[in-house]
Amino acid sequence: MRPARDFFAPLAVGAPPPLREIPARPSRAIHFFDPSNEKMAGKVPGMVGTVDVLLGNLEDAVKAANKEAAREGLVRIARDTAGLGGEGAATQLWTRVNALDSPWVLDDLTRLVTAAGDRLDVIMVPKVQGAEDIHYVDRLLAQLEAKAGLERPLMVHAILETARGMANVEEICGASPRMQGLSLGPADLAADRRMKTTRVGGGHPGYLVRQDPADGSAEAIAAPRTSYQQDLWHYTIARMVDACAMHGISAYYGPFGDIADTVACEDQFRNAFLLGCVGAWSLHPKQVEIAHRVFSPSPEDVAHARRVVAAMGDGTGAVMLDGKMEDDASLKQCLVMVELSEQLAAADPALAERYAAAQAEQEASA
Numbered sequence: 479m480r481p482a483r484d485f486f487a488p489l490a491v492g493a494p495p496p497l498r499e500i501p502a503r504p505s506r507a508i509h510f511f512d513p514s515n516e517k518m519a520g521k522v523p524g525m526v527g528t529v530d531v532l533l534g535n536l537e538d539a540v541k542a543a544n545k546e547a548a549r550e551g552l553v554r555i556a557r558d559t560a561g562l563g564g565e566g567a568a569t570q571l572w573t574r575v576n577a578l579d580s581p582w583v584l585d586d587l588t589r590l591v592t593a594a595g596d597r598l599d600v601i602m603v604p605k606v607q608g609a610e611d612i613h614y615v616d617r618l619l620a621q622l623e624a625k626a627g628l629e630r631p632l633m634v635h636a637i638l639e640t641a642r643g644m645a646n647v648e649e650i651c652g653a654s655p656r657m658q659g660l661s662l663g664p665a666d667l668a669a670d671r672r673m674k675t676t677r678v679g680g681g682h683p684g685y686l687v688r689q690d691p692a693d694g695s696a697e698a699i700a701a702p703r704t705s706y707q708q709d710l711w712h713y714t715i716a717r718m719v720d721a722c723a724m725h726g727i728s729a730y731y732g733p734f735g736d737i738a739d740t741v742a743c744e745d746q747f748r749n750a751f752l753l754g755c756v757g758a759w760s761l762h763p764k765q766v767e768i769a770h771r772v773f774s775p776s777p778e779d780v781a782h783a784r785r786v787v788a789a790m791g792d793g794t795g796a797v798m799l800d801g802k803m804e805d806d807a808s809l810k811q812c813l814v815m816v817e818l819s820e821q822l823a824a825a826d827p828a829l830a831e832r833y834a835a836a837q838a839e840q841e842a843s844a
């Protein structure tokens with residue numbers, strides 16, 4: 479057993495001390511690209527400053543024959559792209575390494591950390607099953623950081639894509655001070671759970687509830703009745719959000735594979751935002767704008783939240799605002815919104831302007 483006082487001790491001689499708190503940086507869209515795909519990789523420099531996170535993907539969706547080219551391509555991009563990755567960069571640089579049972583992951587970690595570790599912010603680990611997977615990566619990263627002389631520890635993000643990973647979600651979040659967050663991996667998770675879907679994220683028209691029949695007659699049962707499609711991922715996301723909140727780390731939706739259906743993508747992202755997630759993945763350039771918009775609280779909501787904060791004075795007691803009761807607990811919800819808006823506005827001048835305009839409009843109408 480590791481004693482509590484050693485939780486924040488470096489796991490290798492010469493490795494940087496682990497962070498006490500995960501820095502709150504905007505990560506509304508984690509944009510995936512394949513560094514071995516020249517056309518896609520060529521778009522990366524132009525995306526710096528326009529997307530919160532660029533992620534060089536080395537795992538699924540990269541052909542086995544291209545694994546080494548992807549790894550080397552990512553090292554080149556990390557070294558050569560101004561403003562990408564590292565302390566204070568306009569856009570964070572993350573990677574998704576290959577799975578821990580694959581023949582590639584040891585070289586992925588060794589090469590990336592020693593050749594470009596100072597430019598990488600977060601390492602996403604797929605198919606995490608339990609704390610033991612995080613412990614393995616934790617120690618290895620410490621050894622590599624010491625070897626590379628890094629001064630800033632790398633953070634780790636786990637993808638939940640197995641039933642075992644879901645069952646162990648709390649211990650995964652608390653396995654290391656490196657833990658930055660979790661994402662839902664809906665395709666692998668569906669397969670592992672033996673769900674009967676064939677999509678990457680999103681709903682399914684067969685997963686629904688139907689209005690009761692008017693009576694028990696055969697005619698009423700056969701008559702058209704309203705049905706409502708349900709969210710297949712509600713339980714999983716809510717569970718993931720609780721585990722992350724308990725450990726002070728961030729939850730993310732993951733991918734939405736129907737690139738053409740921008741409307742359903744927005745709906746799924748918004749559900750995740752409302753339930754407590756801070757971002758989602760973008761697989762195609764057109765999903766970046768959706769994620770940035772959906773995971774930024776709306777200017778109207780922020781202006782309203784500020785009114786509640788002002789009306790609550792010292793933060794105790796109950797007041798009436800627009801016919802609604804506000805008290806200590808609604809104040810806390812409003813503070814979540816205000817703090818997130820301030821954090822995002824600090825890095826997004828266009829959003830800051832929209833917040834200021836909504837605030838001015840609200841003050842003018844008061």
Ligand SMILES: CC(C)(COP(=O)(O)OP(=O)(O)OC[C@H]1O[C@@H](n2cnc3c(N)ncnc32)[C@H](O)[C@@H]1OP(=O)(O)O)[C@@H](O)C(=O)NCCC(=O)NCCSC(=O)C[C@](C)(O)C(=O)O
Nearest residue numbers: 510511517518521535538539663664665666733761762763
């Ligand atoms: C879906 C695909 C095949 C459509 O690719 P396309 O070329 O057919 O699309 P397009 O609409 O024709 O592309 C328009 C332009 O955008 C470019 N482009 C297109 N995508 C990107 C991109 N991401 N980043 C930068 N540029 C991009 C593309 O090269 C093209 O450039 P051009 O106008 O100069 O010809 C392509 O977008 C793609 O490969 N995206 C990434 C897919 C990916 O990373 N998948 C893995 C994550 S999901 C997952 O792993 C599951 C999970 C979590 O593990 C689990 O649930 O279990």
Ligand SMILES: [Mg+2]
Nearest residue numbers: 538639663666
């Ligand atoms: Mg997967």
